[in-house]
Amino acid sequence: MAVWDPKTSWCFMLLLAAAVSQHVNYPAPVCAVRGSSVSLLCTFTPQKSFLQDGDVLVEITRVLWCQNHALCHGTTPSVYDSEENNNNNNNPRYRYLGDKKGNCSLQITDVRMEDFATLRFRMEADEQGASFTGPPGVRVTVVEGTQMKIQSSSDGAFKRGGAVTLNCTTTCTFHHLEVTWYRDGHALHFTGPALHLGALTAKDSGNYTCGLKNNDRTLSSPHVLFVEEEQEEGEEQQGGQVSLVVGVVFGVLLALCSLVLVLCIIRSYRKRAADKSQSAVREEAGLKDDIGSSPKRIRARSQTSHVQNGGAQRQEDEDDVSYAPIKIKARSQTRPVMEEDAIIYSSVVGRA
Numbered sequence: 001m002a003v004w005d006p007k008t009s010w011c012f013m014l015l016l017a018a019a020v021s022q023h024v025n026y027p028a029p030v031c032a033v034r035g036s037s038v039s040l041l042c043t044f045t046p047q048k049s050f051l052q053d054g055d056v057l058v059e060i061t062r063v064l065w066c067q068n069h070a071l072c073h074g075t076t077p078s079v080y081d082s083e084e085n086n087n088n089n090n091n092p093r094y095r096y097l098g099d100k101k102g103n104c105s106l107q108i109t110d111v112r113m114e115d116f117a118t119l120r121f122r123m124e125a126d127e128q129g130a131s132f133t134g135p136p137g138v139r140v141t142v143v144e145g146t147q148m149k150i151q152s153s154s155d156g157a158f159k160r161g162g163a164v165t166l167n168c169t170t171t172c173t174f175h176h177l178e179v180t181w182y183r184d185g186h187a188l189h190f191t192g193p194a195l196h197l198g199a200l201t202a203k204d205s206g207n208y209t210c211g212l213k214n215n216d217r218t219l220s221s222p223h224v225l226f227v228e229e230e231q232e233e234g235e236e237q238q239g240g241q242v243s244l245v246v247g248v249v250f251g252v253l254l255a256l257c258s259l260v261l262v263l264c265i266i267r268s269y270r271k272r273a274a275d276k277s278q279s280a281v282r283e284e285a286g287l288k289d290d291i292g293s294s295p296k297r298i299r300a301r302s303q304t305s306h307v308q309n310g311g312a313q314r315q316e317d318e319d320d321v322s323y324a325p326i327k328i329k330a331r332s333q334t335r336p337v338m339e340e341d342a343i344i345y346s347s348v349v350g351r352a
Contacts, residue, residue, distance in 0.1 A: 143171075
């Protein structure tokens, strides 16, 4: 019967703990458009020390990326290898963005169909037992370039000074995309998938298109951007001055019209009051003249009234005046004559 060696058990536990302490964090599966660029964001945790005749610190001496291989070591072909002797075999389209301490990010430019694969990262240390290949790797899917689409952060017309972001997208998700932007057919100096336009002016209006860099087949349909034009500052000031002058003139005219209207109302009121007063005076004077007035006074008043009404009317009124003599005889001869027969003149005025 075999006897369990405590030392063997202890060494197995240390190896298991070392394997657990080492790991690689890969991104989610990536979809890349043919001709674009993609970045695989990656981090790793190396083994800090190794127990062999004492606690020995571990130093990472080599990092590499390979395709479709579980262990990624030995003679396995790699797309990137940090070892100086193998640098000439590296794929120039694969660029290592990490280091030997914890960052293992990798960038692929000008993606091709041959990049459709599962990539894994491996780290090697000065102690063979500390070397490690991180499962399960990251799956990279490559699709043919399709027509891109532009999505705007907001729709409709934009006012001067506003902002908008145009996103160049496709059916495939990606981490990094080199895009060429055009406005009215002219290339813009920007290569990112999101075009931000701030402090908009009328010059930003136009038809915008985007496509993958160096791939005209992916060019999107035009997206119309319209920025409302505004008057220049001088025109605005001139328009404000004209409005001010028109307002002042209108106010003055309105005041004058109101003043004339008030004066007309006052004049009309005074005229009616004067007419009423004159009529009352004439009525009162006429009543007094009718009571006990002599023929001469009646004739004089009649003539005065006709003079006021005009020369023609005066002549006509004078012709309408006649005198009638009345002779009163004594009733009896026995009655003493107290006074001479009196002749009373009565004037009768008739009007046509």
